[in-house]
Amino acid sequence: MSQIRITKQFSFETGHALYGYDGKCKNVHGHSYRLDVTVIGIPISDSTHVKFGMVIDFGDLKKIVKEEIVDVFDHATVFNKNTPHIELAKELENRGHNVLLVDYQPTSEMMVIDFAVKIKKRLPKNIKLHSLKLQETATSFAEWFASDNE
Numbered sequence: 001m002s003q004i005r006i007t008k009q010f011s012f013e014t015g016h017a018l019y020g021y022d023g024k025c026k027n028v029h030g031h032s033y034r035l036d037v038t039v040i041g042i043p044i045s046d047s048t049h050v051k052f053g054m055v056i057d058f059g060d061l062k063k064i065v066k067e068e069i070v071d072v073f074d075h076a077t078v079f080n081k082n083t084p085h086i087e088l089a090k091e092l093e094n095r096g097h098n099v100l101l102v103d104y105q106p107t108s109e110m111m112v113i114d115f116a117v118k119i120k121k122r123l124p125k126n127i128k129l130h131s132l133k134l135q136e137t138a139t140s141f142a143e144w145f146a147s148d149n150e
C-alpha cells in the first residue's frame with residue numbers, strides 16, 4: 001500500500017514581540033497565523049475498521065493540533081521568558097491578559113520547531129509528522145520538514 005501525505009490547515013491570532021530585534025517587530029504586535037500540518041502514513045486497509053481508507057481521521061488530527069497549539073496560542077501574546085520582556089509579561093498577566101512565556105525567541109522559525117515537538121509527541125506510532133508550514137504574514141512563512149531533521 002502507498003504512503004500518503006494528508007494535510008490539515010489551522011489558523012490562530014497571536015501577539016508577540018522580538019526582544020533585541022533591529023526592526024519594527026521589536027514592538028508588541030500580532031499576526032493571523034496559519035499553520036499547515038502534514039502527516040504521512042498508510043491508509044487503513046481493513047474494510048471493517050471505522051477509519052477504513054484513512055491515514056488518520058482529519059478530526060483526530062484536528063483534536064491534537066487544537067489541544068497542543070491552537071487553543072494555547074490563540075489570542076495569547078508570546079514572550080521570550082529569557083529576556084527583560086518577562087517584566088512586561090508579568091504585568092500583563094497580573095492585569096488578566098493571556099500571556100504565553102516560551103524559552104525561545106518567538107520567530108516563525110522557532111515557533112514551528114516548538115510545534116513539531118508538541119505534535120510529534122501526540123501522533124499515533126504508525127503516523128509520522130511529515131512537515132509543518134507556519135505562515136506569519138501573507139508573504140512570510142517558515143517550514144519544518146522531518147527529512148531535514150533526521
Ligand SMILES: Nc1nc2c(c(=O)[nH]1)N=C([C@H](O)[C@H](O)COP(=O)(O)OP(=O)(O)OP(=O)(O)O)CN2
Nearest residue numbers: 018023024025031106107108109136137138139140
Ligand atoms: N526570519 C524571520 N524574520 C522575521 C520574522 C520571523 O519570524 N522570522 N518576524 C518578523 C516580524 O515578526 C513580522 O512577521 C514581520 O515580518 P515581515 O515579513 O517583515 O512583515 P512585513 O509586514 O514588513 O512584510 P511585507 O509583506 O514585506 O510588507 C520580522 N522578520
Ligand SMILES: [Zn+2]
Nearest residue numbers: 016025029031
Ligand atoms: Zn511578528
